[in-house]
Amino acid sequence: MAKFGEGDKRWIVADRADGTNVHNWHWAETNCLEWSRTFFRKLFANVAVADGDVSVTVKKVEKLDGEAYVNVRKGKVIPGYEIGVTLALESEVRGSDGNLLQKVDGAVEIPYISDENAGEDPEVRVTVKDSGEVGKRLKQVVVEKVKPVILEKVRVWVESMAKGGPVKDDLEAKKVVPQKNTSSINSNGNVNINGNNDNDSKKNEKSEGKKGFKTINLTERFNCRAKDLFEILMDENRWRGFTHSNAKISKEVGGEFCIFDGSVTGVNLELQEGKLIVQRWRFGSWLDGIQSTVSVMKKLIYLSLGICFWIGF
Secondary structure (H helix, E strand, O other): OOOOOOOOOHHHHOOOOOOEEEEEEEEEEEEOOOHHHHHHHHHOOOOOOEEOEEEEEEEEEEEEEEEEEEEEOEEEEEEEEEEEEEEEEEEEEOOOOOEEEEEEEEEEEEEEEEHHHOOOOOEEEEEEOOOHHHHHHHHHHHHHHHHHHHHHHHHHHHHHHHOHHHHHHHHHHEEEEEEEEEEEEEEOEEEEOOOOOOOOOOHHHHHHHHOOOOOOOOEEEEOHHHHHHHHHHHOOHHHHHHHHHOOOOOOOOOOEEEOOOOOEEEEEEEEEOOOOEEEEEEEEOOOOOEEEEEEEEEEOOOEEEEOOOOOEE
16 A cells, blocks of 8 residues: 555545535535425425314424435435424314304424434324314314325425435436447547547537536557557456556456456457457446446557547557
């Protein structure tokens, strides 16, 4: 293991100068308590249930406290919450002629909504500020008719938290759509991704950019023989020696390889001794469906995955 401050910088994950946590790849936590208060207010706005001579309306979200947050790691949403909610109710009792006979206030308390019990309905406590027959009738309506509506609203919030809560839209915008890339070399010796000419490639780059894709071009030249590079890349013992990590490399077409302690896996698509290596690569951290085609040629090396490296030797 390299000492601190040493080692090949290409394999070291470093903080960006601008402090950006790209695609929330590193652990990112968002406080959702105030967002949840707003969410519940909207959920219970204009909620009213009638049952014969009784109508019950949710006046407001009287209290919502506790904690609620969403963690995101490598695009995975991990919600956490323990909240208590109190709803203020207003009930009306009317006579057979429709005239208002009595108004009674009440409340519904949900003392514990937790991510540990996300698949279960929480406890609901009902109180009515009338101890007589009217109060009993109102409480019955709240338990039988209003409680199911309230629990359904709570489930909406729980599902929204599971999808990212206030960061849901941001996560959706950063999702990468898998693309199948092909490549070709034109008469000018340039590499075209997706087999298009230079002008079409530029159009495609602009189009893909809208979907979150970007293309980075790097040029580097190696002063070595193609045969030597072929042997190095196809020799698992040399891989282990150079990278100080486990490697297993098949030398057969259709054979699989695994390098950098399993961080990169793939399959050999084409092999020509000392001249050509074509492989399909995949980093374990990539989203499902994302793959890269890596071609090593006598005069050109390029990597096509929306990030391209041109290396001549």
